[in-house]
Amino acid sequence: MTDFETERRILIVDDLTQIHETFTRIFRTTKRKENDLDDFEARFLSDATVTYPSHSTSSPVFSLTHAYSGEEAVHEVQKSIDGAIPFSVAFVDMRMPKGMDGLETIKRLWRIDPRLQVVICTAYSDHTWDQIVQSLGYNDQLLLLRKPFEHDEARQLALALSEKSRLAVLQAQKLTILKTEVMRRRKAEMELRDMAHRDALTALPNRPFLLEKLEQVIANQGPKRRSHDSILFLDLDNFKIINDSLGHDAGDDLLNQVAIRLQECVREHDLASRCSDAEDSVSESNGDETVRLGGDEFVVLLEGLEHRDDALRVARRIVQRICEPFNLDDRLVTVGTSVGVAFVDESISDAHEALRNADTAMYQAKNSGKGQIAVFDQTMHDAVVARHELEAQLRVALKEEKFELRYQPIVNLKNGQIQGVEVLSRWRGGDGEFVPPCEFVPVAEEIGLISQFGEWVLERSMREFSALMASLDDAQRPQVYLAVNISRRQLADPFFIDRLQAIIDRAKFKGALKLEMSENGDARHNERTLKTMLELHHSGVGIHIDDFGKGNSSLTCFHDYPIETVKIDRTFTASITRDHGHAIITQAIVKLAHHLLATIVCQGVESPEQLKLLQQWGCDLGQGYFFAPPLDIFELESLLIKPDESVGIKVLKQSIAAPLHLPAATGSLPGLPASS
Template identity: 35%
Template structure:
């Protein structure tokens, strides 16, 4: 075991599990299940990623899918068993293949267990626990055997005790597994079919579609919007009551021959059989949405809830029912992304997008470790003097293969994965160090400012005030020269906590700017509650100023709002002299854009400062 692995186990006391599966949704579901059980979970899409993961941190257990392109699970297992570092790691195969030959082959290449998909949550957890317990016991036995060379008589009883405990534990685990395999095929809360029964019916429908050319079916995958808010605010008892009511409402909107199942949480699936085209599935989805649009009258509360629905037509080319569910789930998430409370029909391109997104998430984690990011700086110009008053720090990701990836692509992924804290903190630190260097230059004004964007995810992943204090102390930058830009979306979440954070930053003389003002819907109702110093006008409004007089009205209105509240107005995206003249006539305070300069490296920014340009 590597030194890093020993340190990791000592600090976290977590068992590390590596999941190897080329299906993004399988990785997401398995990772979620095992993470909730307290395990440290990593993911790999193929053999190359799996080998890199093992070399980085040696896992305690590997969950390995059989059906993978290029290098299948059997070959992956054989390769792992030939390597000294991975030869002893237990491998549990996962596959929808349930034939005895497949299981024998799995054990023949070195697997220690075999889980047939679809698997039950409890069965998966128990099998993982069993193999981890077995591996731990085996390691204990090896240690005992080493010591037996010198103290055979003293350690014999201990070895027998350990073996006996292991045998008893294995018997208990096998007994529990037997019980789990006999579990009912219905959800205990709603009494609907569960995932296992649904997949069995879906498998039969798929087989029938392969045999009968005139047989059609479709799957609807449904996830309730805002259910977590109801559950967290009103309690799990009300949440369970609502789930039961939703199940009954869904049943009322379907035909008796259709199958409705609860997959767990607030997820439901519907199998529509003997339908002729996708329009019938769309009509069913509309009927479901119509049913859910009416308020739920619960015992003590009236609750409104809606759902996002993914639709997949039952094409006969699908090899496994799980693939149909995967694509229906992908379509459901697209419906959520488009605004929720709607349906979306699966397009094959969506699966490829999901795979690319997963790969990008993996690359982003590596990029943070390898420091593949850099910062460029765009000047901010005072429209009163025409000179540079400061710079905005803009992060860039230089991917080693894909080249330059824009922040609009990787920042949302960083926020979702929790990597945004490390990225934003690094950008803030780099920008402050750079500002200190510039301010020490003889041709630079000491009042030069530095603007840094803070992503929404940073406020939930990090103690931002403490982080800012530490950076200011390290860089010795005057807080009055630091400007933090925050988007409207941030103030919509946990506003009371945010007020406290922003006030603490203001108390340190740091200037606060609301970025992209006017692109959201909450600006005016929330603006007076927060201690902002300036509003940044989104470039889309600046771009439309010259199109017609109605569009121009948005910019002077925003400038007027800012000035009426004692704030400055900053226009971004200024590209033409005409736009600059218009902004000056409206008494806009500051501006930035390609008319002045694009974002440049620190050295070019210093040359720009030294040139003392004036617009």
């Protein structure tokens, strides 16, 4: 059955039985075959072998319900609505002496079913159209059928109005479906937006959410604002160790627990004493947020602080809370955190700048030690900018080989001969001034260029030194070793020795090679570093400990490493003539090294008085401006040919020629300055 042929429910409301019988005859469904003409054509006008299909038409199917009063009509309509089978059209007689008249009946029916199509059946003497409209109002669901009426007129009204009703129902259904789909899509969009602004692991808001929130906070800034907004940027100390030792599942568990603790810190502060420790100074929260940026980095956004110190109170609370042990799979682990604090005010241009300031302060706190808090100021940003500029220049300088090498002699204090030279790297920055190695070498280590830089220095110095030695005749050529500084990271590389041998082969270096390294290094690489040092020692390459006493020096290096020589830092040498404590420490190091069969080099020798004390203590070698400053390869050649041109070497040889007169025992070690 087509949509047009679907059953149309019609309500007949009239108090006369004859009228109901008339409507029954009008809407009786009949089917008429229309094949008479086809039979005639088949018999007289067409080929008898051709078969013509018969056609039939079906009238619309009407289902009538009869109501003999207005009250009964109301009951039927209510029942149809309750059963979800509403009427399409109601034919309502206007004049019904018993009970409600037609107008009142229509009003009651529309209260129950506002979509019901109504045909008023009225005689000319009942009501005028103006009276009907005045009572019922203008309505496109209302038509007038004057009595007496034709059967086809009633059927056509019923057909048109029922079709209109059916289409209205379909439209309402489609509208409902459309509304449902819109709501579903809106919900999906909200869920996607929430997912896009939530960290998948901790369910905390993420970086995009934070940036949007910060833009709102910045928009509210102004000179008249009395409260303060701040960002706390933090990351976990030693988180990588947890991941490496216990696995990434444990690391994820730790991050979830950290997120919970951070939320507790903010919630406790917000509800208890957000702006002060005093109860009467608590201010209303504007919505603190804890955000995970990724990895082990978190951000806490504090809004509407009454005092700036409140941000520091929250930061201290976070540091204390995070330092408490975490339970990871029945194992207690302890991590710390470093916190950077940055305030958001009218000077901040955008969210990225605000977040960058807090990040900068966090790194400042981290560099100050674990569990520290730092508040951002402009000098921090300036230092970061300078650091990045230095890094960029360093990459270019390494690519274009803009470094220069200098060589500083190392002199034997017992015979006055130049025994070795240390290679020192020099680099002119963009302003043409030399950048100290203590500034650019750590940067090279941090950005992963130290191996490339160190190998360039090795190969370049070997080539220059080999060419210098080859240019001297046998009488002029001294037995001098070449000492090159290397990083502990290079020694931790399992392929370092192979690359070193390749460099030696390319440079055709045949002299004695010494590698100088600082004692400080990453403890996790000790085993690999020690293995490399032992292999170097067995191959004839000497290992020197540089700048001993400058950092966290330990006497275990004499026992743990195959040390050939220890170089005492220049800070000790510079003060041995005036600082009794440094003098005692320096002499003790010399004696200890000799007992352990190591050679001692004192750096920073700059005066005859220092030289005299070092000689008396039995120091083996000396290095410093008193003998010669760092020289280029041509100046070094001249010094090797004529060493007596060095004032220090000349004084040293004269002191060796003259007998030493040691002072009598006076209760202090020989040669030490009297303690003040």
